[in-house]
Every structure is written in structure tokens, then in C-alpha cells.
Amino acid sequence: MARGVNKVILVGNLGNDPEMKYTQGGMAICTLSLATTSVRKDKDGNTQERTEWHRVKLFGKLGEIAGEYLKKGRQVYIEGSIRYDKFTGQDGVEKYFTDIVADEMQMLGGGEGRGEARAERSERPQRSAPPRREVPAAAKADFADDFADDDIPF
Amino acid sequence: MARGVNKVILVGNLGNDPEMKYTQGGMAICTLSLATTSVRKDKDGNTQERTEWHRVKLFGKLGEIAGEYLKKGRQVYIEGSIRYDKFTGQDGVEKYFTDIVADEMQMLGGGEGRGEARAERSERPQRSAPPRREVPAAAKADFADDFADDDIPF
Amino acid sequence: MARGVNKVILVGNLGNDPEMKYTQGGMAICTLSLATTSVRKDKDGNTQERTEWHRVKLFGKLGEIAGEYLKKGRQVYIEGSIRYDKFTGQDGVEKYFTDIVADEMQMLGGGEGRGEARAERSERPQRSAPPRREVPAAAKADFADDFADDDIPF
């Protein structure tokens, strides 16, 4: 339920391996650095490239799958929403962050030894049993547990 | 032409009237502050709202139309891409900005005295003849002029 | 979970009031006829319009909300997927249908007496208690019951 639409669709390549963290409650938080590059010709006919590096967050089971299967360089489809956050550092300086919170992830390219995974985020992040346990390549079906609300970082 | 997909779809309401600027070359830059609100129930069953304020930039003719027809409170559909920028202030502190660069805009809601406009951005921002001239409600057809590349702020 | 992405985003106006049906199990099936119009200039500079009429299906609680709040003429945002079906009539002739199966719906325009509703479809269609009962304007939170699989028409 909401008022408005906040939707992001990305296809890009990972600049690094996924970074994994876990909340006290054991929920996975996976952070991806995802590159999308646009190209245009300038007035001299030269090709100008510009790369955006998106910080993508995946929570719960979706984050576990991402951490398990994604690797630096891998191409991935992400669907989610934009979230803007502001923190004040110890130095009193305000810092701004923009994240893409993923609802859905799909590995692209298939092929040799690349595995296959796709998952969608349930209504809200779900407890993952023991962190880093073996995760099936295709998730989403058994998002079913409940989470202590304090665990959810948004 | 590009490598990857960087697509944003927003439906929200304007928190303020559009802000207009013009480059030296006369190209319009319209900035919108657009709210999207998501709602979820916390563990106590209370409704939790969270509003994201998107900074949306519209260039050239699309920006002129936005400036002409949009008003505070108005509901609008935006399609575009995410752009991350970093500037270093005179104090030496780095500042980060995230913009949604609009490719397409459509006013929603119709009705009494609300006008109607929809436009898409051409390949790259286009020179607008004299700034603030009368703009037809429905644009896109005559994006045809050329721009000095220095005018394009990205 | 899936292989591939099949996503549709529509903003349009209803050509008629919603059509409601219910499965034997009591699940609502709401069908909308939604118009989207594109415009282009032909070589003579004349404006050419073309309207697509989308057949949108909303199941379960999402369908109940649509049936309750939407009316002919109303503007609506739909997110969903395309589904192609083939039936063979009694005359032995094959008939093809294309539906947009909605995952999410949001009424647009707000304003006087138009109500407000937004909902998302849960993993799979959910049983609605008694058909046509009073439905809150904003759903999605309590998609929780289970459905006999025979009820699900896809």
C-alpha cells in the first residue's frame, strides 16, 4: 500500500563481489555495486561514456541468494525502489546516501558454470535461518518466517 | 546506445512549484521535488509511512513544458534514469547528489483547469528558442534543433 | 521465481465500469478495459492517434478493491505481466486472448469523490471472505488466506 510509484529497473555488471552483513536477528544484508553505462556522441562526433555506480541492497533470503551466487563482473537484473538516507557523522557533517532496495533479482547470461537464480522480496525482509547456510538457486517460494522489526534497517 | 539498463519510473506529487534555470545557451533546466510514499505495517500492526523526495531534472523542451504546466501538489508520471554526481565545495567537503533525469513526463489526474501535457526527451537536450516562450501542452514532436555541447550539464 | 522478466506498466483510463466475476471458491476476478493512446505526426504533419485497449485482470483482494473503487473514465496505474491464452470454441475455431495480469494497481488523479486505493497482489491469488463485502480502500496488508488451487484460473 502506498501513494505513488517508486520503481527502478537496472541491468548492469557487478564491480565487486557482494558484501554481506547480518543483523543481530540474523537477517542478511547484501550490498552490490552495479555499473550501468550510457553512451552518447558529443558535438565532435566523439563517443562519450558515463558510468553510474548503483549501490543495491538486498535483504533477507534475497540477499543470501545474491551473496551465494553473484560474483564480480557478473551481469544482473535488479528491480526495486530508490531510498534516500541522511546520516550525521561524529564530525557533525551530514552525509547522504542513495540506495536501490531490491525487490527482485535475476542473474543474466546463464551459461558455463554461472548458475541460475532469481528471487523476489516478500512484503518485508524475512528471517533467514542460520546465516550463510546453503541456499537453493531459485528462491522466493519459502519466504515465510517472521522478523523482529528492529532487524529491519528501514 | 549503452551497456546496461538504468530506468526509473515514478508517480508522485510535487512538493513545490517547478524551479526553472537556463543555461547560457538558453536551454531550460527544470527541477522538480517529487514525493512517493510507501506504507507498511510494523510488528504492532501500526502503519508506518516513509516518503522519498526525488529530485527530478528535465532539460530542454521537456523542462519548459514542465515549468509551464506543473504546479505544487500536482500528480505526475516520470520516466528517466538515475544520475549520481559528486561536487567538492569551497570548504573542500565533497557533496553527493542523486538526480532523476527525466526522459518522459506525463501529467496525471486531468480534470478541471489542470491542463494536460506529455513529452519525451529527445536523444540529447535540445535548444529551446527564447526561454519562457509559449509552449504547447503536448510537446515532443519538434525536438529538432542542435545544442552547443557545453550547454549540456551532464 | 522464474526465468526471465515479463513486466507491463500501464497508465490509462477505463472504458467501462469493472466487470466482476467470482470463482466457485469465492475468489474475485475483476476485468478492466483500459485505454492508452499514442500520438504521432504523419508525413503531412497531421496528428495520428492510435488507442490500445488492454484487457486487465485483477484477482483476489486486488480485484475486489478494483471492483469497489474503479469506475468508467477513471485513470489508473497498473503493473503486471502479459499472459497469452488460446481456447478452442465449440465451433472448433481457436481463439486467442491476451491479458494483463495485474500485480499492483493504483488509482490516479485523486480529488473530489474519487476515493483512493492501492494494492498489490500477493504471491498467488487469495481467498476473499464473502464476495462483495466491504473492502478497505488500501489493501495488501492482509493478503493471508489460502486458496484451493482449482480456483486459480492460470
Place this chain on the structure above:
Amino acid sequence: MARGVNKVILVGNLGNDPEMKYTQGGMAICTLSLATTSVRKDKDGNTQERTEWHRVKLFGKLGEIAGEYLKKGRQVYIEGSIRYDKFTGQDGVEKYFTDIVADEMQMLGGGEGRGEARAERSERPQRSAPPRREVPAAAKADFADDFADDDIPF
């Protein structure tokens, strides 16, 4: 310019090599058969798959690039719109077709010998010089010619 939004985003694999046709004016029409598969668990916990076969049309230069680089089995990203058509056969029977008209195409998977291509459709289909000529892998930049309107099949 338009009233409404009619947007489709697909990621899928080609069931066949692209089919190429050319209008009398020499414009390429490329037709793809693109599979997207969704998976859900039925009440017995069995995995149920359903595959949609989308008929995707790419016109002009975009169609030439598709014809040149895509092959059966290849994974591709398509952005476009839905178009419904009705024809009456010689037998007097009405036939219905649903096409996805592509505005943008991007080959996925990259890697060994797979080439790389992405293109966007210009405002309206553009004349391609000689059909089947050598086409650069990344298009979109020089969509510039004009087309006899009769050539455009929609």
C-alpha cells in the same frame, strides 16, 4: 506525445533465429519469438512452470541490428509497448494478434563471441540504407533519415 503509458519490459531467450522482412521502401521488420517463464508452487508443493511466447517486432535500424546479431537461444532485454491488431482472413474469420513493438533492445550475457549490441528506436521507424548492409554492433546514434509514411506498418 500521448495520453497514457504503455510500457513493456522483457528479459527472455529467443526460441528461433530472428525473422527478417523488408517493406517496399526498404525498412527492416524483424520479428522475434521471446520466451519468459514464470514458476510457482501449486498446493501440493509441486513446481508449476508457465512459458509465455512474446512476438516482438523491431523496425528500421533496430530491426537490422537484431537480425544481424541475435540468434536462437540468445538472451535479450526488450523495452517497448503492446500493440493489438485485428485482421479478417479470406475466410471472413477475424484474427487477433498481439505484438510487442520494441523501442530498445540489448543483448545480454556478453562474453565469448557473443558480440554486444544495444539500440533504441527513434521517434518513428527510420529508413535503413541498403537492407542487410553491415551494421555496427551499437546503433541508435545515426537514426536520422526519413521514411515514406506508407512504409510504416502501424
Place this chain on the structure above:
DNA sequence: TTTT
């Protein structure tokens, strides 16, 4: 800062 919007909207319902």
C-alpha cells in the same frame, strides 16, 4: 515540501 506533496498527496490521501
Place this chain on the structure above:
DNA sequence: TTTT
């Protein structure tokens, strides 16, 4: 069949 809608809407502007």
C-alpha cells in the same frame, strides 16, 4: 469503450 476511456481520456484531453
